[in-house]
Amino acid sequence: xxxxISPLAPEAFPELPPLGGCRLATGAxxxxxxxxxxxxxxxxxxxxxxxxxxxxxxxxxxxxxxxxEVLKTGKARAIIINSGNANAFTGIxxxxxxxxxxxxxxxxxxxxxxxxxxxxxxxxGEPLPEERITERLPEILTTLAGAGWQLAAEAMMTTDTFAKxxxxxxxxxxxxxxxNGIAKGSGMIAPDMATMLSFVVTDAKIPAxxxxxxxxxxxxxxxxxxxxxxxxxxxxTLVLAATxxxxxxxxxxxxxxxxxxxxxxRRALDEVLLNLAHQVVRDGEGAQKFIEIEVSGxxxxxxxxxxxxxxxxxxxxxxxxxxxxxxWGRIVMAVGKAGEKADRDKLSIRMGGVKVAEAGERAExxxxxxxxxxxxxxxxxxxxxxxxxxxxxxxxxxDLTHGYISINADYRS
Amino acid sequence: xxxxISPLAPEAFPELPPLGGCRLATGAxxxxxxxxxxxxxxxxxxxxxxxxxxxxxxxxxxxxxxxxEVLKTGKARAIIINSGNANAFTGIxxxxxxxxxxxxxxxxxxxxxxxxxxxxxxxxGEPLPEERITERLPEILTTLAGAGWQLAAEAMMTTDTFAKxxxxxxxxxxxxxxxNGIAKGSGMIAPDMATMLSFVVTDAKIPAxxxxxxxxxxxxxxxxxxxxxxxxxxxxTLVLAATxxxxxxxxxxxxxxxxxxxxxxRRALDEVLLNLAHQVVRDGEGAQKFIEIEVSGxxxxxxxxxxxxxxxxxxxxxxxxxxxxxxWGRIVMAVGKAGEKADRDKLSIRMGGVKVAEAGERAExxxxxxxxxxxxxxxxxxxxxxxxxxxxxxxxxxDLTHGYISINADYRS
Numbered sequence: 001x002x003x004x005i006s007p008l009a010p011e012a013f014p015e016l017p018p019l020g021g022c023r024l025a026t027g028a029x030x031x032x033x034x035x036x037x038x039x040x041x042x043x044x045x046x047x048x049x050x051x052x053x054x055x056x057x058x059x060x061x062x063x064x065x066x067x068x069e070v071l072k073t074g075k076a077r078a079i080i081i082n083s084g085n086a087n088a089f090t091g092i093x094x095x096x097x098x099x100x101x102x103x104x105x106x107x108x109x110x111x112x113x114x115x116x117x118x119x120x121x122x123x124x125g126e127p128l129p130e131e132r133i134t135e136r137l138p139e140i141l142t143t144l145a146g147a148g149w150q151l152a153a154e155a156m157m158t159t160d161t162f163a164k165x166x167x168x169x170x171x172x173x174x175x176x177x178x179x180n181g182i183a184k185g186s187g188m189i190a191p192d193m194a195t196m197l198s199f200v201v202t203d204a205k206i207p208a209x210x211x212x213x214x215x216x217x218x219x220x221x222x223x224x225x226x227x228x229x230x231x232x233x234x235x236x237t238l239v240l241a242a243t244x245x246x247x248x249x250x251x252x253x254x255x256x257x258x259x260x261x262x263x264x265x266r267r268a269l270d271e272v273l274l275n276l277a278h279q280v281v282r283d284g285e286g287a288q289k290f291i292e293i294e295v296s297g298x299x300x301x302x303x304x305x306x307x308x309x310x311x312x313x314x315x316x317x318x319x320x321x322x323x324x325x326x327x328w329g330r331i332v333m334a335v336g337k338a339g340e341k342a343d344r345d346k347l348s349i350r351m352g353g354v355k356v357a358e359a360g361e362r363a364e365x366x367x368x369x370x371x372x373x374x375x376x377x378x379x380x381x382x383x384x385x386x387x388x389x390x391x392x393x394x395x396x397x398x399d400l401t402h403g404y405i406s407i408n409a410d411y412r413s
Numbered sequence: 414x415x416x417x418i419s420p421l422a423p424e425a426f427p428e429l430p431p432l433g434g435c436r437l438a439t440g441a442x443x444x445x446x447x448x449x450x451x452x453x454x455x456x457x458x459x460x461x462x463x464x465x466x467x468x469x470x471x472x473x474x475x476x477x478x479x480x481x482e483v484l485k486t487g488k489a490r491a492i493i494i495n496s497g498n499a500n501a502f503t504g505i506x507x508x509x510x511x512x513x514x515x516x517x518x519x520x521x522x523x524x525x526x527x528x529x530x531x532x533x534x535x536x537x538g539e540p541l542p543e544e545r546i547t548e549r550l551p552e553i554l555t556t557l558a559g560a561g562w563q564l565a566a567e568a569m570m571t572t573d574t575f576a577k578x579x580x581x582x583x584x585x586x587x588x589x590x591x592x593n594g595i596a597k598g599s600g601m602i603a604p605d606m607a608t609m610l611s612f613v614v615t616d617a618k619i620p621a622x623x624x625x626x627x628x629x630x631x632x633x634x635x636x637x638x639x640x641x642x643x644x645x646x647x648x649x650t651l652v653l654a655a656t657x658x659x660x661x662x663x664x665x666x667x668x669x670x671x672x673x674x675x676x677x678x679r680r681a682l683d684e685v686l687l688n689l690a691h692q693v694v695r696d697g698e699g700a701q702k703f704i705e706i707e708v709s710g711x712x713x714x715x716x717x718x719x720x721x722x723x724x725x726x727x728x729x730x731x732x733x734x735x736x737x738x739x740x741w742g743r744i745v746m747a748v749g750k751a752g753e754k755a756d757r758d759k760l761s762i763r764m765g766g767v768k769v770a771e772a773g774e775r776a777e778x779x780x781x782x783x784x785x786x787x788x789x790x791x792x793x794x795x796x797x798x799x800x801x802x803x804x805x806x807x808x809x810x811x812d813l814t815h816g817y818i819s820i821n822a823d824y825r826s
Contacts, residue, residue, distance in 0.1 A: 059749030059757045089745045091758065091774035124742030125775050229728045231743075232750035315642045315728070315813075319821035329537030330644075332502045336472030337645035344472045345504065361504035362538050400728075401822065405815050408732035 008282035008290050008378060008398070009162040013153070016167045016180045018146030020203045021045035021243025026148060026155040027140035029132045032084030032122055037155035039133060042199060043078045043109060043144055048243045050076045050117070051211035053219045055236035061088035063118040064235055066098050070117055071239075074208025077115040079199060079239060080105055080133075083156050083184075087120040087128040088234040097130040104134040108141050119197050119237045121158055121184065153182040156197055159407065160186045160283050166275040170204075170268035173261055175248030177204040179268050183276040186228070186283040196223065198238045198276055204265060205244030207253045214257070215240045218270045222277035225305060225395045227312050228284035229404070240269075281396050286403025289321055291380045291396065298391035303340040307386060308395035310338035318400035324375040326368060328356045335386060346387025353381065421695035421703050421791060421811070422575040426566070429580045429593045431559030433616045434458035434656025439561060439568040440553035442545045445497030445535060450568035452546060455612060456491045456522065456557055461656045463489045463530070464624035466632045468649035474501030476531040477648055479511050483530055484652075487621025490528040492612060492652060493518055493546075496569050496597075500533040500541040501647040510543040517547040521554050532610050532650045534571055534597065566595040569610055572820065573599045573696050579688040583617075583681035586674055588661030590617040592681050596689040599641070599696040609636065611651045611689055617678060618657030620666045627670070628653045631683045635690035638718060638808045640725050641697035642817070653682075694809050699816025702734055704793045704809065711804035716753040720799060721808035723751035731813035737788040739781060741769045748799060759800025766794065 023043045031038050044050075052071040054064050070076060080101065087094045102113040109116075120128065153163035164183040169176055185196030206214075219238055249261060257266075282290055293311050298304035311317055314334040320327035328349050335342050345360035352374025355363045374380070380399075436456045444451050457463075465484040467477050483489060493514060500507045515526040522529075533541065566576035577596040582589055598609030619627075632651055662674060670679075695703055706724050711717035724730055727747040733740035741762050748755050758773035765787025768776045787793070793812075 055749075056752075057746070057749030058751070058753070058755040059745050059760065089742065089757070089760075089770070089774060091772065093774065124745060125770065231727055231729045231746060234746055234749055314644055315817070316644045316821060319818055322818070323822035325822075329502065332472050332537060333470070333644060333647055336468075336470030336647055338471070339469075340471070342471040344502065347472065347502075357502070357538065359504065361502060361506065399822075400818065402815055402818050404728070405732055405735070405813065405818055408729060409736035409738075409812075409814065 005161045006283045006287055008287055010279065013150045013163050013165050014167055016149035016165050017178060019178055019180055019201055019243065020245025021048060022201050023144040023146055024148040024152045025140050025144045026151045027136055029082070029136045031082055031129060031132055037151065038083045039140060040081045040152040040155040041078055041105070041141060041144070042152065042201065044076060044241055045243050045245060046077065048076060048241050049074055049206060049208040049211055050239060050241045051208055051215045053215060053238040055233055057232055057234045059089060059234050061086055061120060061235045062090060062094035062098050063087055063120045064237060067117050067237060070114060073114070075115065076117050076241065077111040078105065078109055079117040079119065081119045081156050081197065082133060083158050084122040085120060085126055085128045086122045086124050086235050088124045090125065090127050093127045097128040101130045101133050104137050108138055117239060119235070121156060121197055121235055124234065149180055149182060153184065156184045158184065159285065160184050162283060164276055164279040164283070166272045168268035168271050170265040172204060172251070172265055173249035175246060177202055177246045177248060177265065179272050181272045181276050183280055185280040186285055196233060196236045196280055198223065200240045200272055202242050203246040204242050204248065205246065206242045206251050209253050210251065210255065210257065211240050211242055214266055214269060218273045221270065222273035225393065226277045226281050227309060227395070227397050228281065278396060281398050284398035285407045286401040287398030288401055289378055289380050289399040291321060291382065291398060293395050293397070294383045295386065296392045297385035297387045297389060299341045299389040300391040301393055304391040304393035305395060306340050307335055307338040307342065307384070308393050310334045311382065311384065312395050312397035315400055318397065321375070321380055322399040322401045326351055326356065326371040326375050331382065331384065335384060341388045342386040343388050348385045350383040351381070418574045419696045419700055421700055423692065426563045426576050426578050427580055429562035429578050430591060432591055432593055432614055432656065433658030434461060435614050436557040436559055437561040437565045438553050438557045439564045440549055442495070442549045444495055444542060444545055450564065451496045452553060453494045453565040453568040454491055454554060454557070455565065455614065457489060457654055458656050458658060459490065461489060461654050462487055462619060462621040462624055463652060463654045464621055464628045466628060466651040468646055470645055470647045472502060472647050474499055474533060474648045475503060475507035475511050476500055476533045477650060480530050480650060483527060486527070488528065489530050489654065490524040491518065491522055492530040492532065494532045494569050494610065495546060496571050497535040498533060498539055498541045499535045499537050499648050501537045503538065503540050506540045510541040514543045514546050517550050521551055530652060532648070534569060534610055534648055537647065562593055562595060566597065569597045571597065572698065573597050575696060577689055577692040577696070579685045581681035581684050583678040585617060585664070585678055586662040588659060590615055590659045590661060590678065592685050594685045594689050596693055598693040599698055609646060609649045609693060611636065613653045613685055615655050616659040617655050617661065618659065619655045619664050622666050623664065623668065623670065624653050624655055627679055627682060631686045634683065635686035638806070639690045639694050640722060640808070640810050641694065691809060694811050697811035698820045699814040700811030701814055702791055702793050702812040704734060704795065704811060706808050706810070707796045708799065709805045710798040710800045710802060712754045712802040713804040714806055717804040717806035718808060719753050720748055720751040720755070720797070721806050723747045724795065724797065725808050725810035728813055731810065734788070734793055735812040735814045739764055739769065739784040739788050744795065744797065748797060754801045755799040756801050761798045763796040764794070
């Protein structure tokens, strides 16, 4: 398996400041990997509000099913995350592994198991050796501290080639709050190892009911608008926690989502989510190019997103871009197969800002030279107008290369 | 581009006998390729009934839009097929190319343009130089003859590595009829060259209304149950023509589809369609393995087909098989993402006939050795029972290899 860092990686992991009401600890339990960390706990102060977005998979993992219940309460005291084993398709054994792990964690943190969230990423179908976690856990928890975000991001990596973090500040009224986020993922599923996981924490005091809506909408514009290989994990988990330790004007369940008080926070949250989602694409298995696809003129925003994802998931579009080929005929094909309304005779396509097709045929006087130059870059832009309405969407993906095949086929379990 | 014949190809092109009321001609027009044929005409006797299944793409080619109208009449006197240019996304120019080509053909055959079908496969977005066809067409038509099915199949190849044909005999009452079929396709779309095309002709006398239903149902179980790369062409065209030259008991529009008189014909038709569809998969770009996926226990047959295609289209399943890896965790993932009902805790999976997973976890005493041996073969069998109902389906695909990337990415337009 390749260990080279993706050519699309950011220069460095950003500086994530400590957050009031949030402590982290990491450790090495030897669940599957040797000589690296594979466990991370994020602890929250009492009163922390949480919201989450989980995989829609019909074969979701035991940890996902557990979180689905806990998230309904809108509160949590900690999240425990392991890499190396997804605890997915492990039947009743998997549920027991979750219970046993959380019992030890609850005892050590002095809370109830119902206050705890859990996420696992790694091999599917292997029973989780949770005793390796529970044996080491008490000692690991003695290291809980406000710093350590990069270590936490590293502990949950599987085939990721770099740790992913983002931070933003926001104003709520005149007060300043912070949002920190970490993520892992490198393909919807990496070889035998599942999952996109992301955990975002803020010191703002915002009730769970508002967090839920903000997270759902933000996720739709970020994590739900990216694709590496169209495969959906059994374990995708995105959690947003608000510890409430910052002092700011009161936000209650009655505060409207459109309240100006929330505007800057929402901007910052969306930026953190989008930044993390882009990093997942930039670490897509075998990725050499980062691709932004902007669709306009669709029947609705949802139709635009579906057309965008049809382009982003097309193996023929993705291999053409890997080959630095401005093959817009394949984009036409992908628009056509999306199943959403499009007017062939009004369709227009731009690549790198240059109009290559309009009114249902190749653009008059189309000069391929600037487009060919654009295709040689690392950041590819595709704009498509389907000519039937006002719906728009942006989606992101990476190219499909020999590297993807090598990672996923040249590997034996 | 590779020119090696697929390792999954049949040993030889089968012997397709001449059919009463059907003549073929092929020729080289130099539309794009040099030193090979690229045009084929299949002529039918007056009174021939036809039915067709066309791409559902919203960006369908000019020939597809033309055929959609002609097929409504249920009759046709000929089909003209060219390779090298798909005449897709060519706007009003493309429609004119269709008209000009068919005017010359109609004049030479002594029929109306409305009696003619047309299909094109090749590059998208380039105007079709139809004058190269119309100049050579009269001379090519002087060679019309009952033999020449293999030549016809060869003339429509693009990135296909072998010509595809199938033939079956059937009894209608005590009379014997024949069904011949040819197809091309090697990926829903090959590099810049679109399309799955298939033309099936019988000397039976069956009205268009019955042909339509038999073809639609047969196509659902064959061409609509295969996938190479999930990409849908702008030009997919399947046509069934019945010349009516065989003498058999009368079949009219009032004959029921369930009439025993039709049973053997339907069996033979389904066999021809399935055989041709399998050959397309066997010529899938870069294919090294032919994969049959059988889904049972789904909420409905349609749900079973959707789950089967979700598995068949999963890049992670296809790369695992390319790597000869019995990675059933990825099959669980693909079932989960299909969006159809499945019971994780009743799910069972067999590979090569061996139970690898049941009741939501790895099968008790699962021995990987026989499965690993199966994965090394060219014919891979996957059986999945999703545990919620009585719906079943079979779908077919090939693996995803470095060859696919090489064909589609290492190529420059």
